[in-house]
Amino acid sequence: MTSDFKRPSLQLPSLQMRLMGGILRTQPKRFDDAEAFRRDRLNREPPQAAPIPDSLQLQAYISHERLGEQSVFTLQPKWDGSDWHIVYLHGGAYAEELVSPHWAIIEALLHATGATITVPLYPLAPEHTHREAFEFLNKVNRRVLARTPSQRCVWCGDSAGGGLALAFVQHCRDAGLPLPAHLILFSPWLDVTLTNPEIAAIEPRDPTLSRPGTRVAGEWWAGGSDPRSPLVSPLYGNSEGLPPIMIYQGTADILLPDVRRYVQQARQEGVDVRLHEFRGAFHVFMAATFTPEAKQVYAGIRRLLGTEEHIHHTAGLVKLISWPPIKIAMYMNERARQRHQSRTGDRQTSVNPLAWLAALAALLVLRRRRSRRKV
Numbered sequence: 219m220t221s222d223f224k225r226p227s228l229q230l231p232s233l234q235m236r237l238m239g240g241i242l243r244t245q246p247k248r249f250d251d252a253e254a255f256r257r258d259r260l261n262r263e264p265p266q267a268a269p270i271p272d273s274l275q276l277q278a279y280i281s282h283e284r285l286g287e288q289s290v291f292t293l294q295p296k297w298d299g300s301d302w303h304i305v306y307l308h309g310g311a312y313a314e315e316l317v318s319p320h321w322a323i324i325e326a327l328l329h330a331t332g333a334t335i336t337v338p339l340y341p342l343a344p345e346h347t348h349r350e351a352f353e354f355l356n357k358v359n360r361r362v363l364a365r366t367p368s369q370r371c372v373w374c375g376d377s378a379g380g381g382l383a384l385a386f387v388q389h390c391r392d393a394g395l396p397l398p399a400h401l402i403l404f405s406p407w408l409d410v411t412l413t414n415p416e417i418a419a420i421e422p423r424d425p426t427l428s429r430p431g432t433r434v435a436g437e438w439w440a441g442g443s444d445p446r447s448p449l450v451s452p453l454y455g456n457s458e459g460l461p462p463i464m465i466y467q468g469t470a471d472i473l474l475p476d477v478r479r480y481v482q483q484a485r486q487e488g489v490d491v492r493l494h495e496f497r498g499a500f501h502v503f504m505a506a507t508f509t510p511e512a513k514q515v516y517a518g519i520r521r522l523l524g525t526e527e528h529i530h531h532t533a534g535l536v537k538l539i540s541w542p543p544i545k546i547a548m549y550m551n552e553r554a555r556q557r558h559q560s561r562t563g564d565r566q567t568s569v570n571p572l573a574w575l576a577a578l579a580a581l582l583v584l585r586r587r588r589s590r591r592k593v
Contacts, residue, residue, distance in 0.1 A: 231498030234509040239470065239500055242425035249311070255431030259344055259438075265315035267339055274325050285357050291337040293324065299332035300528045303366035305358065305398075306337050309377025309407070309502060311435035312351075313343045319505035323376060323404070326507045330516040332528030333372070336362055340382070347441025348385075348450050355386050359395070368396035372523070376502045377473075378439075380406025384463075385452040391459050401463040402519060405502045408453040409476045410436025410445050416475035423470045426501045453480050462490040464522060466515045468499025494518065 231239070249255055267289070270280060278293040306324055308316040316339060324335055338358045341350040362371060375383035380403035387401055412429045421428060440450045448455030453476055457463075463484065467477050477493065484491045496503065496511045504512045520526055 229497055231496075232510040234506070235496075235499055235503065235511055238503075238506050238509065239425055239498065242500060245425075247426060247428045249431030249435075250428045252430035252434050256434050259313055259435075264345075265342055267316040268318045268321060271318065271321050271325070274321060274328070277325070278328060285338075285354060285361075288341060288354050289339045290358060290361075291339075293328060293335045293337070295328055295332050295334075295528075297332070298528070299334065300523070300525045301366075301370050302331055302333035302372060302523055302525065303362060303370055304331065304333045304335045304372045304374050305362060305383075306335055307340065307373070307375035307379030307382050308337070309375065309379045309405075310342075311407070311432055312348075312378045312382075312410075312439040313435040315339070315342065319502070320376070322505050322507050323502075326504070326512070326516050327374070327519070330520045331523050331525045333523075333525070334366070343435060343438035343441075348382075348439050348443070349441060351382065352386065352389060352449065355382075359386075359390070363396060369399050371398040372400045372402060373398045374402040374404070375406070376404035376505070378407045378435075380404055380465075381408050381410075381452055384408065385449055385455065387460060388448055388452055388455045388457065397459075397461050400461055400522065402522075403463065403465045404504050404515075405467055405471055405473055406465065406477060407432075407473055408480050409451040410439060411451065412436070412472070412476075414475040414479065417472045420470070420472050420474060424472045424501065425470065427472050429472065453483075456487065457484040457489045457491075458487045460484070460489050463492070464518070465491065465493045466496070466504060466518075467493060468496050468501065468503045468511075470498055471501040473501065 270291070274280070274293070277297075278295055281292045283290050283292075304327060306327065308320040310317070316337070324337060327333065328335060336358065338355065340354055373383040373387055375381075383401060384403060384406060387397060390397055410433070412433055417429065436445055436450070440447070443450060445451060446454045457480075465477060465481065467474055474495075481491050481493045494515070496514075499511050503509065504515045506512055507516075
């Protein structure tokens with residue numbers, strides 16, 4: 219039950235990963251100021267998910283339905299897909315909506331697996347707590363199992379969504395419900411208290427996360443319950459009897475210590491859990507789908523699910539939209555939009571010059587590397 223991945227100390231971060239990490243470090247961390255975070259979220263307009271990108275609309279049949287007050291998107295590949303069904307839960311500290319980088323992850327999963335992908339937009343804090351989210355996910359789970367056998371289902375999520383996926387599958391086991399074939403977790407948030415003493419040494423190196431505002435979000439999510447309840451912080455739950463778990467995690471991420479602790483515990487409980495660490499990679503680095511590290515993640519998922527024959531290669535307009543410099547610009551522009559919306563409540567999308575400068579820098583670096591290879 220040990221990881222089959224090389225230890226991160228044997229692999230240096232790629233040029234693309236270092237470039238993205240440097241760009242992210244030029245931006246202020248969104249969770250640095252707990253009071254500002256609290257004020258902004260308590261006074262906000264109802265959160266809205268980022269629009270589905272054109273590249274995804276060109277490649278998937280997309281349906282949208284409402285379960286109560288919440289939206290559920292289902293994506294089916296327009297090419298000959300597989301029979302897998304992935305339920306994807308987005309991150310955002312349980313308090314922020316689905317954003318463009320999440321759609322990038324979903325698009326990459328579509329390419330890698332050919333799966334049908336269900337994306338439930340679960341209720342968010344501070345307006346809601348984990349209780350409403352579990353009620354909603356129970357409904358989603360019933361709908362998924364009505365069309366797909368549990369043996370062909372995968373629950374997947376990033377950050378808070380990864381923690382929620384694990385907590386929900388623990389809940390399904392306790393309730394005697396059918397379990398998915400696999401859990402795939404990207405940089406999962408497993409303990410909302412963030413009290414692990416090892417976090418302090420990583421926090422200065424983490425370009426995106428910090429504890430003050432994140433802890434506030436965790437308190438909201440607990441909604442008066444013990445924040446160490448397994449439904450809120452699955453690190454404190456029992457994992458005996460869970461399906462195989464694959465975790466992809468960067469080392470420049472304050473969530474790493476709790477992930478390592480969970481892996482150790484789960485293995486002692488007899489769970490087949492594999493941790494793949496990537497040296498120098500930031501939180502949810504697999505959203506930067508053009509990096510070699512992210513490509514390794516999706517290649518690993520292909521091997522896990524046996525979907526090599528369903529790999530989809532982009533072409534034409536989709537390939538242009540998916541070009542790394544364009545992806546970098548979109549990623550940076552989305553982060554700027556989030557910061558602007560947090561400060562002003564204005565949902566208007568504006569062009570961020572720094573984002574396009576970063577894209578230009580990435581383009582120059584890529585061209586330089588390619589020219590060197592030709593020499």
